[in-house]
Amino acid sequence: MQITTDRKPERSVGKNIALAESPTVVVRKRNGIEALVALSTVGLFVIACSAAVYSMEAILMPITLAIIVGIVLGRAADELERFGLPPIFGGLLLALVFVLGLSSLVNALLGPITDIAREAPRLAEGVVDRILPFIERFTWLRMALIRNADPNALADALVKNAGPMLGTVAAGLTPALIQTLIFLAALVLFLLGRLQLRNSIILAFASRDRRLNAIRIMNATEDALAQYFSTASLIYLVLGVMTMVIAFVGGLTMAPLWGLFAFVSSFIPYLGVTFMTLSLLVGGLMTHDALLLGIAPAVAFFVVHLLMENLVVPAVVGHRFAVNPFLIFIAIIFWTWMWGAVGALLALPLSLIAMTVFEQVREPPAERQLPE
Incomplete structure (x- = not known):
């Protein structure tokens, strides 16, 4: 009887310890679940933002480029203020120089790129003729070239795919032109309202510390x-x-x-x-x-x-x-x-x-x- 009376208090103590520790375990599990929920929420937010950025490429890309270029030109315009030129006019002047330089760059590259595209089959054939003697040193490459050698294959492929290629180029030129216009408009408007936009962002915060x-x-x-x-x-x-x-x-x-x-x-x-x-x-x-x-x-x-x-x-x-x-x-x-x-x-x-x-x-x- 004495042994049985000694075991009952031990069991009761164990139950009391388990009951005492159970709230802590529950809190830990709850914290772990909350952390997983928070990580899942952040992950879903990142995925949703990435999908939005990808789907809105035609709008976000030229605007982002215009903002970055506008920040750089705006800071340069602030430096021109030392010479008595207002920041707005300095920014517009630098934007004009940037657009003219970009147009000159495109015109300088467009001619050679067009010539290279026109002479691409002949140029590729010339490069292959020069590299072929060195490729023939490798047996497996030589066998692959012999198996696939067809002097008229490239010309036939170009003739057959000329229409789809021109259609693809034409389809890509229209969005590129629209994005260029969006970029130019966003750049000019950003430079005109840069200081006002900056002040509006600062005043959007209520406290002084946040504004600073x-x-x-x-x-x-x-x-x-x-x-x-x-x-x-x-x-x-x-x-x-x-x-x-x-x-x-x-x-x-x-x-x-x-x-x-x-x-x-x-x-x-x-x-x-x-x-x-x-x-x-x-x-x-x-x-x-x-x-x-x-x-x-x-x-x-x-x-x-x-x-x-x-x-x-x-x-x-x-x-x-x-x-x-x-x-x-x-x-x-x-x-x-x-x-x-x-x-x-x-x-x-x-x-x-x-x-x-x-x-x-x-x-x-x-x-x-x-x-x-």
Whole structure:
């Protein structure tokens, strides 16, 4: 009887402990469920926003490009105010210069691109003829070429697909023209109402601290974009001049156009240098019969670009715009999938904006202290 009386208190104590711990367990489970619900909500929000951005490409892409260009031109217009020119007129003047420069760039590239497209079959045949002796060293490649060799296949394919290709090009020109008009209109209107829009965003916050935070974030974003584009433009201008010299020494025609193309393509990380190197490789192989002379311009440009990106850019820019290369690569893939070539061009500026906003939100400024 004594043993049974001793066991009953132990069982009752165990039940009391379980009852005491049960609210904690319930709270932990509830917190875990709430965390999962929050993560699911955020994930669904991100997916919905991505779907909206993808579906509204025709509107959001030119407006986003106009805002980024307008921020840079607006900050440059603020600097012109020192010479007595109002910011609105300075912004419009810079916008006019930008549009004229963009039109000149398109006209300069349109002619050679049209000639290359017209002579594409002959150029491709010439490149194949030069590379074929080196490809024949590999048995499996030679067998594949022999199996698929048909001298009239390319011409027949071009003739059969000429109509659909022209239809596709015509179908793509109309949206591009509309997006260009949206971009120009958004750029002009943004420059005209930039200061008013800025004041409206600041006054939308009720408290003084939030208004100061908004001013600080907007100033940091504008400074980051202006510094990045001004510094990158100077660096890539030097790269364009060096590319022009490489093309001239390498015997390529239209050397200034190669330099201009190198300057523009350098604003697209990774993809620009890849496309430029391949273009120089094709141009060199079409110009020279010797393989070493043909690949020399592409190799020289790649080495120069590699040195500038790894030595000059870090030395000039420093750690101010040091973004993780993996994140930049992911951003390029994402925005290229979203908005195509323009998305690839906007990937780095958008990443820079996101990084600047994150830094400003994460690190609040130190409290101001009155001098003693």
